[in-house]
Amino acid sequence: MDTIPSYRQRLPHWLNLWMPLFILVYPFILSVPSLNWEKDLYREYGLIENLTVAFLAAAIVLFLRSLRRADGLVHRAWLVLLAAGAFVFLGEEISWGQHYFNWVTPEEWKEMNRQGETNLHNIKGGVEYFFTKVAREGLSLATIIGGILVPLHLRRKKADFTPGTLWFWVWPSLGGALTALLSATIRLPNSIAHQFGKVDCLPPFLGEDIGEMKECYLALFILLYALTQFRITRRLPAAGTS
Template sequence: MPAIHRWNTKAAIRFARDAREWGIRPRRALIIALLPLGIALATAATVLHPPLFIWLLDEDSLVEWLQFFSLVAAGIFLPLLAFRLSRTGHKIMALLYGVVAAGVWFLAGEEISWGQRIFGWQTPEEMEAINRQGETTVHNIGGVQELVPAAMLLASLYGACAPLVWNAVRGRWKHLESAHLLVPPLCVVPAFGLAAAYRLFRLLVWPSPDYGISEYGEVMELSLYLGLALFCWFNLRRLVVARAAARAPRHRLTAPA
């Protein structure tokens, strides 16, 4: 028990230190960490009332729109990050963020079938013939459809593992000042971790699940997108604060007496 207590205390100290470095109050960081767990448990509890469970996870319902808005938020933050990074000379990092931004906007369009169900336009015959849902989307086309879970697994594993690894080895790599641009804060690890755990469960334990388990994956996608949006927001805020702090001394020096 003493060893477990020491481990828990050390983990709590690291969590609080990481939160402060990101400019997040430790209590708020804890709420952010628990939020995806709360959403996952609350949604799972609705299985006791099937109509509510089906409504939550149905096409164009609450969970899917939350996915879309999370992606839109990330899609706004990412270009702003790329712009600020390019202005400060981080060209390669700016290009990386630009590429990710394009991918996020593509995902956002795919989540709502590019507005097809909103505006009611018909799927072209060629697309309907090869699309599993008969819609104008790429991720439901045979061949591509099999790649999507693998891509989401890799993204969620990175988001869950990179912060843990970085906090374990950061003492040896203190000179990597821009590590925060690639490593999420610890408070979003649960968001990525839930998505990773679900994908691993589907891959290793239950590759052909029933309707409930399959549809529950929508909640895990929301968790992944929420983690991405939060990571982008915290990075953007960090860059804005750093620039303001760098400019503050100049203002004080040039201010009239």
């Protein structure tokens, strides 16, 4: 049985190091006219948006595959909650399929939805506030605390936990710290540019579409956490076995 707690689980470098760096560099690649293959592309078909979708879809699969060997009832409930949350995030990101199947938004929904799409996070009023402020900013705060501060504190203390305890599996791997940091700071250039009225000078996805970058990093962090959970649970006995 693997006795390495979640915060010390190793993650593949291509995913926890090179992927977040590539996402960071990608807007600058698009700023070169000869390399901007997305200039005539509908925004929702772009790479950043579809990476977000791919990360969330993979995370859902990993959360569900982790259920069979979950470390007790609380862990199993946690995995179900995470899978459900990632499913809602994914559904909202693609407007529950509208971005791919191009169905027509009903007129009554168009009146309620700020972008005329079949999703909840653009519904005017309290629903939009919940998704864009409470849920997204809450997730952002969780990535900072759970993805950076707590794992660093635990590593400094050389904390060790045994299987069967909450602290053994609940914390994200410290390997996701770069993604957590970028998700928390990616808006800074945009905020500074706004102060000087220079947002139009920023590369694609660092200007008015900065929200897509933040969502992509949040989705990647969720995937890294899902992978951490999968790596822990696959080394535990299956439910009902000794």
